[in-house]
Each structure stands twice: as structure tokens, then as C-alpha cells.
Amino acid sequence: MIMIFGIPGPLLFGQLLLGLINGAFYAMLSLGLAVIFGMLNIINFAHGALFMMGAFCSWMLLNYLGIGYFPALILAPLIIGAFGIVLEKTLISRLYKLDHLYGLLLTFGLALVIEGLFRNAYGSSGLPYRIPQVLTGATDLGFMFMPNYRGWVVLCAAVVCFATWAIIEKTSLGATLRAATENAPLVQAFGVNVPRLITLTYGGGIALAAFAGVLAAPIYSVNPNMGTNFINTVFAVVVIGGMGSILGSIVTGFALGVVEGLTKVFYPQASATVVFVVMVIILLTRPRGLFGKAA
Amino acid sequence: MLEIKGLNAWYGESHILHGVDFNVQEGEVVTLLGRNGAGKTTTMKSIMGLVGRREGSVKFRGQELADKMPNQIARAGIAFCPEERGIFGSLSVTENLMLPPIVAPGGLTVDEIYAMFPNLKERARTAHGTRLSGGEQQMLAIGRILRTGAKMLLLDEPTEGLAPVIVQQIGRTIREIKKRGFTVLLVEQNFRFAATVADRHYVMEHGKVVDMIPNRELEANMGKLHDYLGV
Known part of the structure; x- marks a missing residue:
């Protein structure tokens, strides 16, 4: 068996792949958050709940x-x-003229209500969703x-992230979006x-979360808390990548998933906190985030 | 073409315009002159629907616009070039140029705009619009609204802070677009510049239009104008 740094190769690569999968979800979720934050100036705490709704919707x-x-x-x-x-x-459109905090409170409340409703209806133990036949097995x-399914998830996430980036950075629709982020009244x-x-931007960001939810359904059990489990880390990813940065959220999402995976191999005790440790270091040394523009 | 009657505007609690009346005929270049704080920029923003609250009448080609949203006003055929120029730093020069949607046929083509502003063509590949010099940004801000097919242009202090040679180029541009049948409402602090391009001048004071001076009578009214503008 191949040993790398005293670790069996398959174990290392296995954790790397797991990290990449988590990273794929971080990237897709933080991408939606970044797009929504840029355009609406709303920190969308309901993102995790809508991701969960995507998984439930497919179920x-x-x-x-x-x-x-x-x-x-x-x-x-x-x-x-x-x-x-x-x-x-x-709901959300009523808050644009108010402080950020109101949007945060509203979407946080929405997340609690949505998750509560699903917990009431479906319990919290989780529902199974089978991997589609063609994607079963391993290579x-x-x-x-x-x-195979894990490879499929990473591939899908990479394609969707790239497509979103290309739409925003390379098309005229994206140019209009970027301009409206800078100076909405003039664009109007x-x-x-x-x-x-x-409105359409919010819908698009949510659709991204729901897409991630469908991808997640066969991997994690479909349960009302699946969004909450992710969203804490995703917010850390957004902070590390830089608020509102498209490229930042994609790269940081994948990278932090991998960092988490590697930590599981080399120092498992820290695997749950490593993302937050990185966040603290970034906030201390580069408060605007890795890809954020100076205010 | 544009008829403003009894226009009032507010920013939050402060009442800025107190019944502005004036009109612009098709094909004219008309300026709004006045001291800082007289309400010239607010008048333009009110026409575009960019103030908090407004009352009164803004008629464009007979259509009432005072109750319309900014995007509907733009679609009616009025284009706005703001004082701060409004060049987007996250957009390339070309993206800035192509940003405003076409609202009517008959706008200038990109080639015609480049012919008018050769500097822009050289800088077309610049990745961030705000990397351009002040003069280039102003040309971009004017150039991009010439594309849209809007025939009524609102230009807010297009010469502010620019070198004399650029100011002359902007003067030539305004005369050229007038020849092409555009109608221009121009806010200016610099009435010497205004005199080289305009047909008529309205003077604003304390949120009202207080006088109208045809350009050919400007010399005769110099004393009065100096009093108005405090120069």
C-alpha cells in the first residue's frame, strides 16, 4: 500500500474526495449567498433552509x-x-431601505419557520433518497x-459554479447585474x-441552493436540519472569500472543503473547527477577505 | 418637447424644488444656470424620477412622466448623464459603453461614437471603467447614452473639473449632436462654456426658475447674470 506522510494513500485520497464534496456544497451555497448579497444587500440566512427545501422537493x-x-x-x-x-x-423587498440587520433577522426567522414546519411534517430523523441507478457503483x-455519485456531484458543482461565474463576468446580463450592484438608481x-x-437574482441564488440540495439528497439523509449543518460553515466561507465576491466564494468553498478533509486525516480533533480558525486568521490579517475588494 | 410645470421635490424632509417651470423645444440646447445649491441637479434627478418625492408635472412629448419609475422614463426616450459621471468600476470600458439598453431606433452606432471620441476606441479594452482619466470617463458617460436612441439628453455639468482642451471637445460634441437632431438640457456652472453651445439659458435660484435669457441676448444681460451667479 502507498503511504504518504505515514498515512495510507487510499485513506488520504478518500478524505480528500470527501473534502472536495463538502467543498462543492460550500462553493454552490456561498456562491448564491454572494450573488444575493451583492445585489440585494441582504445576508440571506434562509439559504440553508432553502437548500434543505431543494432536497425535500426532490424527495x-x-x-x-x-x-x-x-x-x-x-x-x-x-x-x-x-x-x-x-x-x-x-417580504424581503420591504426591507431594502432599512439596515442590513433587518434583512438578517427576517431571513433568520424564515429559516426557523421553514425548518420547524418540515420538522413537524417529516420528523428530524431523515428520509432516504436513493442514488440513481446509473450513478451507483465506483470507479x-x-x-x-x-x-461514481461523488464524482458526479463534484463535476456538477464545478460546471454550475463555472456557468454562474461566466454569466456574471462575461455576459451583458452579468454586466447589468454588476452595474446594478454598484449603482442601482443609475442603472434604473x-x-x-x-x-x-x-427579484430574479434572488430567485437565481435560491435555485442554486436548491440545486445543491438535490445533489445532496442521496449523500446526506433528507432531513430538516441538513441546511443548518452546512450554513454555519458556508458563512465562514463567505467571510474568508470576501463578502460578495463571486470567484472568491467558489475558490474558497472548494479549498476549505479540502482543508477540512485533510485536517480529518492529520488531526481529526480539529476538523470541525479548522474552517473557523482559518476565518479568524483571515479576519485578523485581511478583514475584507481573500478576494474582497477594499471598501 | 419637454415641459416642466410646478415641479416640487424633496430629499427626505428637505424641500429642494419649489415649483420649477420651464420648457425645452425639440432640437434645442438649453442650460440651467445657477449657484451651487440652486436646485439644478435636483431638477435633472426629478425629471428622471431619482428623488425621494416629487410633485408637479413633467411632460415629455405630451406624455406625463411625473408618476413614472426611472426605467419607464428612460424608455420614454430621455437619457441622463450624471454629474459624477457614473462610470462603473466593475465593468470594462466596452461593457460601460454597451450597458444602457437601446430604448428607440436612431441612436449612434459604436463606430460613430468612437469617431466622435477617438480616445475611447484606444481605451476600449481597459478592464475597469474607472481606470480612465476624468476626461475619458466623461466622454464614455456621454458616448454610452448616444447609443440608446433617446433623443432628449440631460447632461449634468459635463465640463466640471476637466482640462480646457477636453472642455472644447465636449463643446464640439454637444454642437455635433444638436446637428444630428438631439435635444439637450445642460446643467452648467460655467456660463462662458454654456454660451458657446446653448440656445437659451434658464437661471435657477432657491429651487425655482427665476429668469430666461436667450443666448443672443446674453451679452446685454451680463450684469444681471453676474448678480445671479455671484461671479
């Missing part, structure tokens, strides 16, 4: 309507994204066995319907 589509995994990968983000649009239209990579005075753009 419901399967168990109530017989709609399988792959259609759910498209449908659940659309359904939950539409739900996000309703939230933005009816021998030579140095380790990789479960050019003839752009900025309120509608904001």
Missing part, C-alpha cells in the same frame, strides 16, 4: 409524483426558485476507488427594470 417529487432524480435536478431548483421569488416579492482510479435611469432584476 417529494419522487415519492408523491414518481418523478426521478434527473428531472428533479431541473424541476426542484425551478420550484424552490419560484418560492424564493415569492418570498422576495412579499477504480488506480490510487483509490471513487464512488438607463431603462433597466432593477426591481425585477433584483
Whole structure:
């Protein structure tokens, strides 16, 4: 067996892969948070709950309507994204003129209510969601066995993150978004319907969270707390990457997942806290985050 | 083309405009002159719907705009170039130029805009619009609204803080776009510059229009103007 730093190779690579998977979820979730924060100036604490709703939505589509995994990968983000649009239209849009804190409180409250409702209806022990048949099994990579579904998750996350980055940085829609982030009134005075753009941005960020939720459903059990488990780390990722930075949230998300994975190998006791230790170090040395622009 | 009647505007609690009345005819270049704080910029922002609250009437081609959103006002065919120029640092020069949506046919093409501002063409690949010099940013701010097809332009102090040679270039641009049938409402502190481009001047004081001077009578009214502007 190959040994690396006194650690068996398969163990090391296994943890690296696990880290990469967690990192994929961090990246997708913090990306949505970054887009929403940039455009709406809202710290969306409901993000984890909406991620969880994405997972539940795919479970419901399967168990109530017989709609399988792959259609759910498209449908659940659309359904939950539409739900996000309703939230933005009816509640969040009332807070734009107020302090950040109100948006934070509202979305935090929403998260508690949504999670409470799901706990009431489905309990908190978790519901199983099977890996689709074609993605079961594992592939021998030579140095380790990789479960196919895990590879699929990393691939999907990378594609979605890249696509989101490309839309924002390389298209005219993205240019309008970036401009509205900088100076919304002027962009509106050019003839752009900025309120509608904001609504769609929120819907898009939520759809990303729901997409991540569907990907997560077969890996983690579908349960009302699955969002909360992730979201604490995701907020640390956002702080480390730099508030509102698109590239920052993607790179930091994947990187911190890997850091976490490696810590599990070399010093397991610290694996739950390492992300927060990094956050403290970054806040002390570079308060605007790794990719954040100076205020 | 543009008719303002009894326009009042507020920023929060402070009442800035107290019944502004004036009009701009199609094809004219009209300036708003006045001291700092007279309400010139607020008048422009009120036309665009960018103030907290406004009352009165803003009619453009017979259509009432006072109750419309900024995006609807822009779509009606009015384009705004703000005093601070509003160049976006997170957008490249080209993205800044292409940002305002086309609201009507008949705008200038990108090539025509580059012909008018050759510097912009050289700097088109600049990754951040705010890396341009002040003069280049001003040209970009004017150039990008010429593309949209809006025929009524609101230019807020386009010469502020710029070198004389750039001010001359902006003067040439305003005369050129007037020839092409654009209508311009111009806010200016510098009435010597205003005299080289405008047909008429409105003088504002304390949130009201207090006088109108046709450009050909400017010389005869110099004494009065000096009193108004305190220069």
C-alpha cells in the first residue's frame, strides 16, 4: 500500500474526495449567498433552509409524483426558485431601505419557520433518497476507488459554479447585474427594470441552493436540519472569500472543503473547527477577505 | 418637447424644488444656470424620477412622466448623464459603453461614437471603467447614452473639473449632436462654456426658475447674470 506522510494513500485520497464534496456544497451555497448579497444587500440566512427545501422537493417529487432524480435536478431548483421569488416579492423587498440587520433577522426567522414546519411534517430523523441507478457503483482510479455519485456531484458543482461565474463576468446580463450592484438608481435611469432584476437574482441564488440540495439528497439523509449543518460553515466561507465576491466564494468553498478533509486525516480533533480558525486568521490579517475588494 | 410645470421635490424632509417651470423645444440646447445649491441637479434627478418625492408635472412629448419609475422614463426616450459621471468600476470600458439598453431606433452606432471620441476606441479594452482619466470617463458617460436612441439628453455639468482642451471637445460634441437632431438640457456652472453651445439659458435660484435669457441676448444681460451667479 502507498503511504504518504505515514498515512495510507487510499485513506488520504478518500478524505480528500470527501473534502472536495463538502467543498462543492460550500462553493454552490456561498456562491448564491454572494450573488444575493451583492445585489440585494441582504445576508440571506434562509439559504440553508432553502437548500434543505431543494432536497425535500426532490424527495417529494419522487415519492408523491414518481418523478426521478434527473428531472428533479431541473424541476426542484425551478420550484424552490419560484418560492424564493415569492418570498422576495412579499417580504424581503420591504426591507431594502432599512439596515442590513433587518434583512438578517427576517431571513433568520424564515429559516426557523421553514425548518420547524418540515420538522413537524417529516420528523428530524431523515428520509432516504436513493442514488440513481446509473450513478451507483465506483470507479477504480488506480490510487483509490471513487464512488461514481461523488464524482458526479463534484463535476456538477464545478460546471454550475463555472456557468454562474461566466454569466456574471462575461455576459451583458452579468454586466447589468454588476452595474446594478454598484449603482442601482443609475442603472434604473438607463431603462433597466432593477426591481425585477433584483427579484430574479434572488430567485437565481435560491435555485442554486436548491440545486445543491438535490445533489445532496442521496449523500446526506433528507432531513430538516441538513441546511443548518452546512450554513454555519458556508458563512465562514463567505467571510474568508470576501463578502460578495463571486470567484472568491467558489475558490474558497472548494479549498476549505479540502482543508477540512485533510485536517480529518492529520488531526481529526480539529476538523470541525479548522474552517473557523482559518476565518479568524483571515479576519485578523485581511478583514475584507481573500478576494474582497477594499471598501 | 419637454415641459416642466410646478415641479416640487424633496430629499427626505428637505424641500429642494419649489415649483420649477420651464420648457425645452425639440432640437434645442438649453442650460440651467445657477449657484451651487440652486436646485439644478435636483431638477435633472426629478425629471428622471431619482428623488425621494416629487410633485408637479413633467411632460415629455405630451406624455406625463411625473408618476413614472426611472426605467419607464428612460424608455420614454430621455437619457441622463450624471454629474459624477457614473462610470462603473466593475465593468470594462466596452461593457460601460454597451450597458444602457437601446430604448428607440436612431441612436449612434459604436463606430460613430468612437469617431466622435477617438480616445475611447484606444481605451476600449481597459478592464475597469474607472481606470480612465476624468476626461475619458466623461466622454464614455456621454458616448454610452448616444447609443440608446433617446433623443432628449440631460447632461449634468459635463465640463466640471476637466482640462480646457477636453472642455472644447465636449463643446464640439454637444454642437455635433444638436446637428444630428438631439435635444439637450445642460446643467452648467460655467456660463462662458454654456454660451458657446446653448440656445437659451434658464437661471435657477432657491429651487425655482427665476429668469430666461436667450443666448443672443446674453451679452446685454451680463450684469444681471453676474448678480445671479455671484461671479
